[in-house]
Amino acid sequence: MAEFLEFENVHKHYGRVRAVDGVSLSIRRGEFFSLLGPSGCGKTTLLRILAGFERPDQGRVFLDGQDITELPPHKRKVNTIFQNYALFPHLTVRQNIGFGLKIEGIDKATIEREVDAMLALIQMEDQAGKYPDQVSGGQKQRVAIARALIKKPDVLLLDEPLAALDLKLRQKMLIELDLIHDEVGITFVYVTHDQGEAMSLSDRIAVMNHGKVEQLGSPTEIYEAPRSSFVAAFIGDTNFFEGTVDEMVGPDYSRLAIDGFPDVVVFNDKQLKTGDLIYLSVRPEKIRISRDRPEQGAHSNVVPAHVEDVVYLGSHTKYWARVQDYRIAVYQQHNRFLLDEQPIRWGEDVFIRWHADDGFMLERYSESDERLMGTPPEEVGEADNGGESAATGSRGA
């Protein structure tokens, strides 16, 4: 038996643009599943194929064992929260929520009862008589959710539902969405370009790029073990180093040759062989920075570096440390223990270190891969106003 929701080798072209390029995905019943990627990666097209607004050029879509590829939108047990909510302006909040049931021809009393239940769920009982342009953005959002949920869909689709809200409201709605998902227990398919939203809500995430799924996994898997340089750069910040596998150290570790670095040891989970071209990716928060040379264990990498920039960000500080051609981002959390120390300043010579298990290797295939890497993600996580994005910072001038 196939999974609850299945995309089978789905293709969709617009002219010569391959919006969705051979996507196969399985989504489980009750799962909070996110499609994450930069704009134009095909995630919205995939969602519209699922809703029935687009027909794939090739491939099939199955919902609960039924082939729904050719089914028109109004015959699918799938409902959508649209990006700008698409509430009907000529109907009141109550009428908007009841719209789907009225279409079904359900009797008035039942509709009233169901709508009342929904109004209670979204805590808008006292707003029922208002029109959409008389309620706030967050309330519109909730009406859109109620309007979709009242249809008791098998799958709820959410197309960047928080994009139109300001930061504070977004964080509040994030929690609300999570609660609603727990409460109704249906499958959510959530489209977003915001990795923070995807990471905090999802059971699993499919990271998409150029119409393809780059990686599918839990938020932790995707963050801790990205399978491509695109994923590594798109999810969170990272430092890339270009090198080759030099020799194997025991069964699980490899020593790398990277220009300017004394031997770097890294966990080798990908069975890469000696001589393979690789990128080493190390997240900025996995790197420690110190004035004194730390003790070097078998599985730690210590490199002398020169601090070029220090950006204080409240909860943490960003350091930019130079090692030969590389400008390396290091994030250091602040805590009580560090406060007593003399803070590291611009221009100091320091040591940076990271554990062998905190770096991961990505195979270096082609030019296009490199080009990808050079492209900074359009929106890097939280308050990222401290100079250039770490993802671009691998090779300085």
Added chain:
Amino acid sequence: MAARAPRPGPAVPEGRRSRGAEWSVTLPSFLWLVALFVVPSVIVFAIAFKPATPYGGIGEGWTLETIRTLGNPNYPAIVWRTIWLSVVTTVACLLFAVPMGYFMARAPKRRQNTLLLMVIIPFWTSFLVRIFAWKMLLHPEGLLKRALVALGLAGPDTQLLYNPWAVLLVLVYTELPFAILPIYAAAEKFDFRLIEAARDLGASPFRAFRSVFLPGIRRGIVTAMLVTFIPALGAYVVPDIVGGPSSEMIGNKIAQRTFVDRNLPEASALSALLALAVLLPTFGVLVLNRGRDLLAPKSENSP
């Protein structure tokens, strides 16, 4: 009165704009309307109560004589014809204009402009010339007639011209662009994602069109109704040229009273009747619309 500062925020509710500023802006057009619409209308109404002189002038004193001429036994048939022709013209125009407006608004931007141009192009030819062109087409020896006969759709004796159907056809032709333009204008601003939302919630394509698109362009439809119905009611060139005596409308009678009988009071009485017939439904529609807007007050308790 000091103008109240507009509230910050995206939508300043209509009712809260300063009344004073509103008056100063609308005063010129208000005076214009009074001088060129209200005053002449009152004069027309007044003349209806004046006696006519044998030489086409207006006599002294006041009389109800002219009003009594409205009891002319010929009039009810003409009034009835005028009304049904206008109603059917309006309905037919809407039936063409709504799908057309929808289609135009959904077309790519560049094609929209082309289509708009095609709707407007007929206006570049004189109205009179276009009506005469229809007369040529519908003429017993005309192109259309011969084509229909050749196709076996009409007998050789079928009369296409000089009947109410010819008037209806040409009225629809004349008024259609005026119906399309306001509907297109409304459809062009319509958010077509709402149709997707309705489809998503279980509405068939037709149901989505009916319950979301039509209400969405309601204002355009009301405008289209008014701008087709009112000119159709007052039409006189079209029935005069393609209608003949058996298809006269009120407009023809008014023209006859003015130019043939040279009886201005009787012409005025008919005009007043027509004006009332136009104004009352218009007010009705406006009040109805206003009522719906009042049900949806925009200014209260917005968070």
